[in-house]
Amino acid sequence: MxxxxxxxxxxxxxxxxxxxxxxxxxxxxxxxxxxxxxxxxxxxxxxxxxxxxxxxxxxxxxxxxxxxxxxxxxxxxxxxxxxxxxxxxxxxxxxxxxxxxxxxxxxxxxxxxxxxxxxxxxxxxxxxxxxxxxxxxxxxxxxxxxxxxxxxxxxxxxxxxxxxxxxxxxxxxxxxxxxxxxxxxxxxxxxxxxxxxxxxxxxxxxxxxxxxxxxxxxxxxxxxxxxxxxxxxxxxxxxxxxxxxxxxxxxxxxxxxxxQGPVREIFYQPEMPYTWGLLASIPKAGDEGQLDPIPGTPPSLIHLPKGCVFAPRCAFRSQVPDNACATTRPDFEITGPNHAARCHLTTEQRKTIRLDRKIGK
Amino acid sequence: MVPYIVRRLVVLVGMLFALSLITYILFYAVPTDPASLSCGVHCTPEAVAANRHRLGLDDPFYIQYWNWVKAIFLGRDFGTGYVAMHCDVPCFGFSWNRQMMVTDVITSVMPVTIYLAIGAFVVWMTVGIFTGILAARYKGSIFDRGVMAITLVGFSLPSFFIGLVILIFFVVRWQIVPYPNYVPPTEDFGKFFMCMLLPWITLAILYAAYYTRLTRSQMLDTMNEDYIRTARAKGLPEKVVIRKHAFRAGLTPIVTSAGLDFAGLLGGAIITEKIFGLTGLGSVAIKAVENLDLSILVAITLLGGVFVVVANLIVDILYAAIDPRVRVK
CATH class of the missing domain: 3.40.50.300 (P-loop containing nucleotide triphosphate hydrolases)
Structure with a gap:
């Protein structure tokens, strides 16, 4: 097929x-x-x-x-x-x-x-x-x-x-x-x-x-x-x-x-690097450090990238083998009972990254 | 609202004063001598001098101007004895060419001009606005493109050409309408209407083309506004969205143009009047230019100015009626 x-x-x-x-x-x-x-x-x-x-x-x-x-x-x-x-x-x-x-x-x-x-x-x-x-x-x-x-x-x-x-x-x-x-x-x-x-x-x-x-x-x-x-x-x-x-x-x-997912899961267990970027760019009260913006600009809707639309701005694309982020568009994949995300990273990789970077805390 | 109108009225009086002064200076600076013009062929220097004195032309300029202005509000007597003439309020002087009071000349031809202007105005506003709205609604359609092409032609053709073509076909060739022979509407409305029909259409074509384009572009502008999206989000039928929301919002520039164009026509539609043999303000003005009949020229020019200034005031008041944001200022 x-x-x-x-x-x-x-x-x-x-x-x-x-x-x-x-x-x-x-x-x-x-x-x-x-x-x-x-x-x-x-x-x-x-x-x-x-x-x-x-x-x-x-x-x-x-x-x-x-x-x-x-x-x-x-x-x-x-x-x-x-x-x-x-x-x-x-x-x-x-x-x-x-x-x-x-x-x-x-x-x-x-x-x-x-x-x-x-x-x-x-x-x-x-x-x-x-x-x-x-x-x-x-x-x-x-x-x-x-x-x-x-x-x-x-x-x-x-x-x-x-x-x-x-x-x-x-x-x-x-x-x-x-x-x-x-x-x-x-x-x-x-x-x-x-x-x-x-x-x-x-x-x-x-x-x-x-x-x-x-x-x-x-x-x-x-x-x-x-x-x-x-x-x-x-x-x-x-x-x-x-x-x-x-x-x-x-x-x-x-x-x-x-x-896509329930609001708690989006904030506490986000599954997609773009969502991570969004969450990292929220200013928090008492935060002394700088804001963490997502590098790059949104894609042109006339010439969408061939692979993952977010890949050009994604910091984690090197973790996906075979350069898949640049060549294959990821499916919108069910990751939980009410949760889906579009990303080539494996569940394990996402978990590790979330823990490393304290995402969703 | 009332202070707004009062303020506009004060400005209006000032403008009219300036206008009258400028008009008077311009025409009386023209190197002609009304005293000798009005004297006839066999003229002695004494007769010219007597005329000059009788007309008050030997007074200094500012006295002449003052007397002229005063006459408008108070009337005036020319000369003494058996040549004495009284000129009633509003007195704009005496035409030696016509041997008539200027005011009488103007009032005798004014109705023709007013009927011509009103009729043409009604025709072009109805046709222009209606076609403009339709063209905007079906933007890009064959109808819209046809309208745009036709209006471009209508807008580009001079009125003497349109008038002559209409005259040749409708009167001479097809004989649908008789050659205009002016009859006052009070006498025979049917004849009056048939006589005015072609002049109305001739005048209206030019303006209708312009108003179609103006309305269309105004509509296209306002149709992109956020509040039009809101009106649609409310579930209003497209007809109501266009008529009540978009058209009203795009009305202001149309009203501005309409007021000034109508006032301009009241000052005389020279070419159309000439073609259809109507004796209105325009043809009187042309005659006055040919004969250097200054008192009539000054009066008609001033009158034209008054129309424009008054139309401006009316347009300003209409603004306030259309746009509530103007009212509170």
Missing amino acids: SELTTEGNSVTSSTNVMVPSTHKGDVILSVNDLSVSFKTHDGLVQAVSHLSYEVRRGQTLAIVGESGSGKSVSSLAVMGLLGSDNANVTGEVHFDGKELISSSADTVRQLRGLKMAMIFQDPLSALHPYYSIGKQLVEAVTAHQDVSKEAARARALEMLNRVGIPSAEKRIDDYPHQLSGGMRQRVMIAMALINDPELLIADEPTTALDVTVQAQIIELLRDLQKEFGTAIVIITHDLGVVADVADDVIVMYGGAAAE
């Missing part, structure tokens, strides 16, 4: 593995073998390669990775927000009993904002500058529910109060520019949750905010999740946020999953 193995730019589909979650809720979203590519003047950009994951009711899944690792693009593809102009999306997204990639744009549109919602990185540019927040919230209700303006407004007010906007009955007619960054993100969250969706995708919801406000927003998301049982996919590069809220983590690199 070796002649069927594709070599070159994209990860072979045989590496597509669905890693079961430790979470016991019902599966709400199931992404299977999702790939996204863009046609550009410079060539085909393989933004997401063969990504698979499941999200369960009440579960928080964190997708972490550097800029350009495909974490945002994969979520926009799930939401049907990529537009069909030059994006080519393949694979399956099962949500609410439907397969979304093959569904009509209008079918997906009717789910957006009702059963699946999304909040974005910069709440100032994500809110329309010309409409009051009340109008924008009301619109989110009336887009899906046949209710009166007054009922929608009452619901908007209720949500603004719920997300902690002080004197909401006065602020409801304010415009986005009259609110602080944290308040704007609260409005975005209110708007996303106003129809009580089953799934919330939060794309770097705290990146544009002050540190103190970040903590409040994360706290708010966690409270709301408890209250409504919403499943959350949080996209971030902040491992502090991940440790705070996530049940499970997908580490993405070069458009594909590099490692």
